Amino acid sequence: MEDEVVLLDFWPSSFAMRVKIALGEKGIKYKCKQEDLFNKSTLLLEMNPIHKKIPVLIHNGKPISESLIILQYIDQVWNRKSPLLPSDPYQRSQALFWADYIDKKIYGIGRRVWMGKEDQEEAKEELMQCLKTLERELGDKLYFGGQNIGVVDVALVPFTTWFYSYETCGNFSIEAGCPKLVAWAKRCKENYRSVSEALPHPLQIYEYVMELKKRLGL
């Protein structure tokens, strides 16, 4: 019996992009369903009743929510190629630590940057601090995962397509502060089709952000 894999998606979502990269890396065929977050489908509400959020991966009818949990699920089930997590328990704990750090920081701080309210300056500083911390963690490695991309790369790289929006809304340059990180993002997109295919163009994200700001009255 063939596997049925469905992804409940929202194209600008960095969290959903993570799942698309993972599915791409593993060569998994799936159906992608776009959600309108202002008008959530019955399927989404049924599959993720607790948080009502995307992404949701539906594997043979069973839903999995929360992008990092989905990534670990994908890595465990489709374990024959492109491992996302190291096999050594200590290395794995460190990878999960940094993926979790990215979860705790980037989305929330980035949002405060593009929203452009009174706390924007503070948010810009916080964002640069976080990105610098991540850049230090990357060090001289090609990828956070070493020679190949791993869960930390997959967790972070989608946010880089939002960099242009952060920079334009906040009037600053991320590349100036974190040149190695920007180079890493370029490397991911150039060397991994799963990444270049999952990430929309930064200008598309910017257009979306402008529309969203209008909608929110900002």
Added chain:
Amino acid sequence: MAESNVKVLGTWASPFVMRVKIALHLKSVRYEDVEEDLLAPKSELLLKSNPVYKKIPVFFHAHNPICESLIILQYIDEVWTTSASSILPSDPYERSQSRFWAAYVDDKFFPALRRLLIGATEEDKKAALAEVVEGTVVLEGAFGELSKGKAFFGGDNIGFVDIALGSLLGWIEVIGKQCETKLVSEAKTPRLVQWADCFSAHEAVKDVLPDVDKLADFGLKLRAKILKALAPTN
């Protein structure tokens, strides 16, 4: 089984630290217990071993530090596999569900509980209380799903979600007494009430959960410290 180079940097009052100790007890791993005073300035060891968050628990194994309690639990489960039961299920789907509910405890339930503890106004407390009670009802439902009629979220044995939620039981009781409400009530969450008793009495847990009066006293001091830090300075 005595293990060299296993250390827990934490405090008796922290539920996140309790999680790590419960896991180590389940796996019969002996460890060195290093106490960090939450009411004093942070120690050199803490600042050095957790420079990113500067928070406890920090787990040390062969001098390698690991931070974030749920990540520590997964590490312990992966390293000490010879004894007793697994903390996480081996089935990928069940594993994902355990992770989901532990994340719910950390991302939704605990913050509401914390807001209830430090709530400065009656309004804040009322809103937080409603959220906490709603959370217990959601968790009652999760218990029904995950336990499949057995005593724990993990089934016959204590698992990931049991540890994540159970570690909060002391604080749940203290905060409940403060609000003069039973946060985990017989009326709304009968299965959780039963589960809480089983969990608290478990061999691996009973010496880790703190004395409620001692915790209540500590809670007052901690609340004062947090409110002072949050107060606007002139």
